[in-house]
Amino acid sequence: xxxxxxxxxxxxxxxxxxxxxxxxxxxxxxxxxxxxxxxxxxxxxxxxxxxxxxxxxxxxxxxxxxxxxxxxxxxxxxxxxxxxxxxxxxxxxxxxxxxxxxxxxxxxxxxxxxxxxxxxxxxxxxxxxxxxxxxxxxxxxxxxxxxxxxxxxxxxxxxxxxxxxxxxxxxxxxxxxxxxxxxxxxxxxxxxxxxxxxxxxxxxxxxxxxxxxxxxxxxxxxxxxxxxxxxxxxxxxxxxxxxxxxxxxxxxxxxxxxxxxxxxxxxxxxxxxxxxxxxxxxxxxxxxxxxxxxxxxxxxxxxxxxxxxxxxxxxxxxxxxxxxxxx
Numbered sequence: 001x002x003x004x005x006x007x008x009x010x011x012x013x014x015x016x017x018x019x020x021x022x023x024x025x026x027x028x029x030x031x032x033x034x035x036x037x038x039x040x041x042x043x044x045x046x047x048x049x050x051x052x053x054x055x056x057x058x059x060x061x062x063x064x065x066x067x068x069x070x071x072x073x074x075x076x077x078x079x080x081x082x083x084x085x086x087x088x089x090x091x092x093x094x095x096x097x098x099x100x101x102x103x104x105x106x107x108x109x110x111x112x113x114x115x116x117x118x119x120x121x122x123x124x125x126x127x128x129x130x131x132x133x134x135x136x137x138x139x140x141x142x143x144x145x146x147x148x149x150x151x152x153x154x155x156x157x158x159x160x161x162x163x164x165x166x167x168x169x170x171x172x173x174x175x176x177x178x179x180x181x182x183x184x185x186x187x188x189x190x191x192x193x194x195x196x197x198x199x200x201x202x203x204x205x206x207x208x209x210x211x212x213x214x215x216x217x218x219x220x221x222x223x224x225x226x227x228x229x230x231x232x233x234x235x236x237x238x239x240x241x242x243x244x245x246x247x248x249x250x251x252x253x254x255x256x257x258x259x260x261x262x263x264x265x266x267x268x269x270x271x272x273x274x275x276x277x278x279x280x281x282x283x284x285x286x287x288x289x290x291x292x293x294x295x296x297x298x299x300x301x302x303x304x305x306x307x308x309x310x311x312x313x314x315x316x317x318x319x320x321x322x323x324x325x326x327x
Contacts, residue, residue, distance in 0.1 A: 001026060001027065001028045002026060002027050002028070002080050002081065002234075003027075003028045003030070003077065003078060003079045003080045003081075004021060004027050004028070004029050004030070004079065004080065004081045004082075004083060004234075005030050005032065005073075005077075005079045005081070005082045005083065006018055006021075006029060006030070006031050006032070006083045006085065007031075007032045007033070007064065007082070007083070007084045007085055007086035007112065008032075008033055008084075008085035008086030008087065008127070009029070009031030009032065009033055009048070009057075009059075009085070010031060010033040010035065010044040010045070010047050010048045010059070011033065011044060011047065011085065011086075011190075012047070012184065012186075012188045012189055012190055012223070013085055013127065013181070013184060013223060013226055013227070014031070014033070014047075014085045014086075015044075015047035015048050015051070015188060016186070016188065016223050016224070016226075016227050017083065017085070017227050017230055017231075018031060018048070018051050018057060019050060019051060020227050020231060021231070022051060022054060022056055022057070024231070028056075029051075029056070029057045029058070030057070030058040030059075030060065030073070030077060030079070031048070031051075031057055031058070031059045031060065032060045032062055032064070032070070032073065032086065033059070033060075033061065033086065034061065034062060034063040034064075034066075034086075035061055036063075038088065038089070038090075038093070039190055039191050039192065043188075043191070046317075047188050058077075060073055063104075063108075064086060064104070064108035064109075064111055064112055065103065065104065065107065065108055065111065067111065070111070070112075070115060071115070074115045074118070074119050078119070079116075079119065079121055080121070080122075080123065081121070081123045081124075081125065081234060082112065082116050082121055082123070082124045082125070083125045083127075083230065084109065084112055084124065084125065084126050084127060085127040086104075086108065087104065087105045087108075087127070087157075087158075087161075088100060088101045088104045088105055088154070088157075089154070089190065090154060090190075090192060091131060091151070091152040091154050091155070091279045091280065092152075092277060092279055093154075093192070094152050094153040094154035094157070094279070095152060095153065095278060095279050098153035101153050101154055101157050102153070102157060102160075105154075105157035105158070105160070105161060106157050106160045106161060106164070109126070109160075109161040109164050109165075110164050112124075113164055113165065113167075113168040113174070113176075114168075116168070116174060117168060117172045117174065121174065122173070122174055122175060123174070123175045123177075123234070124165065124168070124169075124174050124175065124176045124177070125176075125177050125179065125230065125233050125234070126161055126162065126165050126176065126177065126178045126179065127179060127181060128158050128161065128162055128178045128179060128180045128181065128243075129154070129155070129158045129180060129181055130180055130181065130182040130183065130219065130245070130247065130284045130286065131150070131151070131152065131154055131155035131158060131281075131284075132147050132150065132155055132158050132159050132162065132180060133145060133147065133149075133281075133284070134147070134148075134149035134150040134151045134155055134281060135149045135151050135281055135282075136149060139283060139285040140249065140285040140286060140287040141245060141284070141285060141286060141287060142245070142287045142289075142290075143180070143243045143244065143245055143287075143290055147159050151279050151280070151281050152279035154279075161178075162178045162243065165177075165178055165241065166241050169240045169241035170240075170241065173240065174240070175236075175239075175240050175241075176240070176241050177233050177236065177241075177242050177243075177244065178242070178243045178244070179229060179230065179233060179243075179244050179246050180243065180244065180245050180246060180247075180286075181221065181226055181246050181247075182218070182219040182220070182221050182245065182246065182247030182248065182284055182286045183218040183219060183220045183221060183284060184220075184221055184222075184223050184226050185220050185221070185222060185223065185306060185307075185310060186222050186223035186224065186301075186306055186309060186310055186313075187223070187309060187310055187313035187314075188223075188313070189223075189310065194218075194254075194257070195220070195257070195261065195307070195310060196310075196314070198257075198258060198261050198269075199261055199265060199310065199311060199314050200314070202261065202262060202265050202267045202269055203265055203267065203314075203315075205267075206270075207270040207271065207272040208258060208269055208270065208271055208272065209272045209274050210254060210255070210258065210271050210272065210273055210274065211254075211274050211275065211276050211277055211280065212254070212275070212276040212280070213273075214253060214254045214255030214258075215253055215254070215255070215282075216253070216254050216276075216280065216281075216282050216283065217251040217252060217253045217254065217282070217283045217284070217285070218251060218252065218254075218257075218283070218284050219247040219248055219249065219250065219251045219284045219285050219286045220248060220251075220252060220257070220303060220306075221246065221247050221248045221286075221299065222248070222299070222300075222301035222303075222306040222309075224300070224301055225246075225248070225297075225299045225300055225301055226246055228297065228298075228300070229244070229246045229291060229295055229297045232295040232296055232297060233295060236294065236295060238294055242294075244290055244291040244294070244295060244297075245286040245287060245288050245290065245291060246286070246288070246291060246297065247284075247285075247286025247288055247299075248286065248288075248299045248303070249285070249286050249287065249288050249299070250299075250303070251283055251284065251285045252303065258271070260303065260304060260307060261307060261311075264304065264307045264308055264311050265311055
């Protein structure tokens, strides 16, 4: 059995990953999640309902900044791999509290790397973000582009996290892989993100706030494809330190996305146009040549199919939450 620690394992991507690892077999999984109130902890509990029912996962409720709890964890268990997905997420919220983002995302990552080093863990997978590219002028984004123009505190913390991974790989021989996720969507997506928010408003008959002129574009990537790439990275035996884009290589304009969601929901959207907020970038667009070649990564779920799966989940989410709350 391969012992894996998944930080943020009750979150959107983390919960899907844990389910996949258990489905594959051969993995003993431990989740660390602080169940903070960035969005309802009840939602995160619902995310892991299936794995809780299986009883095959250990769950530790703790912040990575809680040195006593995390030290106890590393002293009581022996991990082969750390998959670090825990973070304060979101570009716009990071503008409101950059110090919190620095503490959790940067200090938390250093603390986790230090524990990994002390325990002799030799594989560390870091959930990075397409936001590191900032206001880069060259598209599609490639992993060798310089990261000199972050547009938000969140982006800056992810750049710092990647740098920390390089340091520990270089100094201590930990294989550190940084996976730059491009706007992830699918069932369990965080309620503050566009597809979730737009779907909720459309089905409630409310107007949709759209920023700018609708021309901004994002490389939306279905969560199952993201999980495919994470799992592939676990058996990667290449460089000690490496970086991979994980996207769909197919950006979609904001106004086109709204039209597509409306079609899936079978509604006529009402738009409320608003000024472009600080921290936003005009486009994200992944070049996935490297991940395709070295990790065998290939996006499989098309955008419309992914949206249909999300909307189907959204329509039943209240029942899922109620079941999770009563269990």
